[in-house]
Amino acid sequence: MIRPGNALLDAFIAGPDRAVQKWIDYFDAYDRLLSPWRGRALTFLEIGVQNGGSLMMWRDYLGPDARIIGVDVDPNCRAMTEHGFEIWIGDQADPAFWDGFKAAVPSVDVVLDDGGHTMRQQLVTFDALFPIVSNGGLFMVEDTHTSYFPSHGGGAPGHPGTWMARVKDLIDQMHAWYHAPIDTADQVMAAVTIPSITIFDSLVAIEKRRRSPPIALARGDGGHQKNPPAMDYIAMRRALRVPDGGV
Template sequence: MGCRPVDRGELGVTSSGNALLDAFIAGPERSVHKWVDYFSAYDRLLSPWRGRPLTFLEIGVQNGGSTLMWRDYLGPDARIIGVDVDPNCRAMTEHGFEIWIGDQADPAFWDGFKAAVPSVDVVLDDGGHTMRQQLVTFDALFPIVSNGGLYIVEDTHTSYFPGHGGGPPGHPGTWMARVKDLIDQMHAWYHAPIDRADQVMAATMIPSITVFDSLVAIEKRRRSPPLTLARGQGGHRKNPPAMDYIAMRRALRVPDGGV
């Protein structure tokens, strides 16, 4: 398929309204490509971060066009760090970016990175998209994402590509298999043994996992055990003013030892 310039009309955008798309279209200095659906997803996820000081880590610098786009979108207070396996990406230091050269599938590389950068607010994994790369990177970096931060993985459709270590739906060891497992773990309050639910990382640190076509965003925020609240006296059925997850489980006869 050949490449050619496109305008807003072809993308279904006839006026501004999406600052990231504006930055993409206005910044042709270096090559960058994104799926069209990403622009609305990213603007939804990242617009609260615009104009704020933050540490933004982009894995997969390539030609540097996206790195420049992120600076235009996030603003001058953003500290943007790029990681790539290609030494040519060091050229982006001339534009004021911090660039690390290394293999994202190598845990030792991330050990060195974390020694120098102990915390990040947003991680965007747009690297090599193999299963090992995505899984090793998540295991290394999610612990250093700040409270309230985001961990984003692009091109998650490679979970279904054998050449990237993926396979058909249900194939073990893929990034999407990990996402589905994290969703289960996020709900550990309702199915794990009661005395162990608060020891499950995803239950206590992941309040939301947003799945778009080919993109997954995992929010990191310290959570308290789930609690329901009730108000009002009307109606034929009375609800307790408050009920924690343990009381709810027992009321519904879910075994304390888990299911």
Template sequence: MALDNPLEEYFRNNKGRLIHKWMHYFDIYHRHFEKFRGKPIVVVEFGVSQGGSLQMWRDYFGEQATIYGIDIDERCAELGGPGTHVLIGDQEDRDFLRTVGARTGPIDVLIEDGGHTMGQQLATFDVMYPLVKEDGVFLIEDLHTSYWDEYGGGYRRPRTFMRRAKQLTDQLNAWHSHDSRLVVDDFTRTTRSMHFYDSIVVFEKGHVVEPHHEMTGTRIFDS
């Protein structure tokens, strides 16, 4: 029986390389990525592992997509193919990340599924998020590591990605702040929305201008 979600259907019928995913991720992927299918886009995935997800993204996004996989394991270099390129390096190394950005150019979809340590996640977001196009999507997953000591996480611990994401919800609303500590910046101007799920945060980019409000209709009561 065909499933409503082509990504989950691919996963459940996978005859290719190994894919390891939390099952609730598939609905999130499809919700935010469907609009890019069949288009000439640039997709970047951090975390190649066995290469199965690169095959899945190729099947999902279509032949017009250019796909880049990033991994620290040199064995992954052989997992590329037509229109799919694998770059080897440490995602916590910001200089390496800049070389990635120089290679990929502007990005439509970025999937952060790399090493999952706080240093790796924060470096990747800081360097790569500005490279995501207007109307593009940055999805970072496996954020349960923000609560795991062995990855540098912990509940309410400073410098976790979830702490950063929570702070960025304030930045999303900076237009309305009267406090000099919270001012409109590039994130405010280029981020249309943030979506929080179990272990995933999705950032949707766009051109954002200062909100305004209007009134229509006839007043019934005096102020």
């Protein structure tokens, strides 16, 4: 069920001659994730252009100040340059392609991977592009159910080398403050740059934002137990007998 007043659905409906397909649950998810970006100057990268309908939908939704870039392996997608979009033709599973892209586009605010959905494509794309996502930006991957499809390199839950296996690993890394060796926790990429990972059905959104080490604050002096005014993750670990060398 899509909530009334969904501006992305309005943009989807606005172009009946545009070839575009989205799972119905995506409209609420994307409106929730991307509504703060509407009307702003941002660089939005979509991998998977196909017929270009989604690029037009995103432009209608995000507004005229958005710089929208499309990437596809099909040279026919260059036709979308006639509509004012920047189009790159290349294989998203090729790290060398992304090296060339990043030399020309050193920073993006939002990445949407709606490409080929194979495990190699999704993993190579994340490894290549997450480092250039701006502070406060988003990295999103569609059709993550392919992690369970052997045809795309996936398999049953727990199958190694899938995108969803990487997401589960990132969740653990995001919490490295609480289990990694204390002297290395602040060197774990996800711990210092990923404050949230939002998982929807077949869609994952990873926020990138520089983080400080966790600290808990307390106020008020009522009650029979006194709380310290502040406790960092190191004090918490030691209070709970977590070894400094990690678990």
